[in-house]
Amino acid sequence: MEKNTIFEIKGLYRDDFRVTGYTFGKGEKAACIMGNFRGNEFQQIYTCSLLVDRLKKLEEEGRIKEGKEILVVPSGNPYSINVAKRFWATDNTDINRMFPGYDLGETTQRIAEGIFQVIKEYEIGMQMASFYMPGTFMPHVRMMETGFEDVEMAKQFGFPYVVLRKVRPYDTTTLNYNWQIWETKAFSIYTTTTECLDKESAKQAVKSILNFMGKQGLIDYKVHDGYISQTIEDTKLLTVRVKKAGFFDCKVNVGQEVIKGELLAEVVHPYEGMVIEQIFAPEDGIVFFSHNNQPLTYANTAVFKIVRSFSES
Amino acid sequence: MIETFASVELPVDEILYMRKNRIEPEKENRNKRISIVTGVHGDELEGQYVAFELIRRIEEHKECLKGTIDVYPAMNPLGIDSITRGIPAFDLDMNRLFPGNEEGDMTEYIASQIIKDIAGSDVCVDIHASNIYLEEIPQIRINELHENKLLPLAKQLNVDYIWLHATSTVLESTLAYTLNSIEVPTLVVEMGVGMRITKKYCEQLVEGIFNMMHEMGIWTGEVSKVREPIVSKDGKVSFINANTSGLFVSKTEHWMNLKKGDAIGQILDPLRGKVLDEIVSPVDGILFTLREYPIVDEGSLIARILER
């Protein structure tokens, strides 16, 4: 294992801003795993830390394949984590909206550029990503439909789902998109949480990444079968919304099978305690996303996403 | 007349109202309409004074009004009221949500209702105020896609500078892009600095809006002669970014007619009492953007200069 600073900016009063990379093996730049860019992505760093620990042991046992190099960058933004701000603290910009970056530009453009120069050299890129909606997800691999996406390869992680996302105008500045444009096979990996640690889910993700790298011939790893991934387009997920605002009382868990008409959640009047809305499953399916860890809901909010049962697709 | 064009229930005992003031002539000629919009970014307040002053002056000489004026002073009311640039709680930049979605969540729904309400206007002016980091001279930014339609209108607005910028996919979700694409010519004004009112800029723009109304034939009152703006494309703009973190202190004495080598400011290290960098203009030109917020990181924008 080799620990390097891959990008640095001088701080005024704070310690210098440093992005640290851990390299395993030597040779062809085979795979890069990228942790957080936002200051609330604790689960993302945590998952990377478990991965570094595992790779360290695999390397000691001589199980990184000859001529293959793997880079793990646990954090692209330790500064924001340390001050508990979601974005870059001095100007509130999002590094994950600055790719491919610009070395003469604004601070976050420079950070994006500095990191991208290093990580775009890898054949496979995996980003531990988070979603802007607060809530819990089924673990999945997500990729954008740029024309460069490799769905079959994504299935080799053995996550329950591979989600395809249509490119929207504001996606063109994300790491995943630019990785693909620069011909890295890019995958965004979503575990269940962002701000809370879900140790089980993080371990599962590490196992999947190792599994995947085993199948790609980067490491010597006993391959577990995992799930046979189902591919879904994000627009095909069934969105269930609440109409009313109030306390959100969730009745089901992510990953749970639900049948049409089943009670999914209730909205409770914030002052008077009575149920003001009940939300039922509109179809048979599996809960893919849930607003479950949030005390309140706004009106018209998407509180569940459901994968319809096979029959329809 | 104050009209509520959208409302959404918040979780605890509060309703979010989206409001505008519609001013119409007593009779006749209601066929033309302009919309004045501001407050998409909750920390940009220059447009607040413009809205006030515009309405005040129109009401004073209502007889001169020959068309409909819609003034939307607060497109992001929660942001304005909580000193937040984006939409608080959702952490979203409102100017990345358009055209919105009537069936979508609260933020998308509001965006869709804004577009629905402004649709059909003959002109829209969207007033921004730079951000809290930069001061801007009154200027209009035009996506070069819309140059033919917008440039003649922009020249009526009494600004100092018109910047024709290259198109970028990210900008497709702005209010202005969406309105322009549904045939509402929309001008984006940037001026002053975030969280502040720069009265002379506000008054300058108000003169411009009256001039535009006059040109459109919906204001018969007297208007003053507007200034001739400088018009440029991307290539002529020099960006100066901080090459080190520190405390930026401006040394600029004037914004117009800057000479190559003229002082713009210094980056200081207060802990050591050292000057870290002397920043001078790399070209002869006009300073149209200058750092206002003193703390800079490496890369922070210090100035934009239009080369002459």
Ligand SMILES: [Zn+2]
């Ligand atoms: Zn703005």
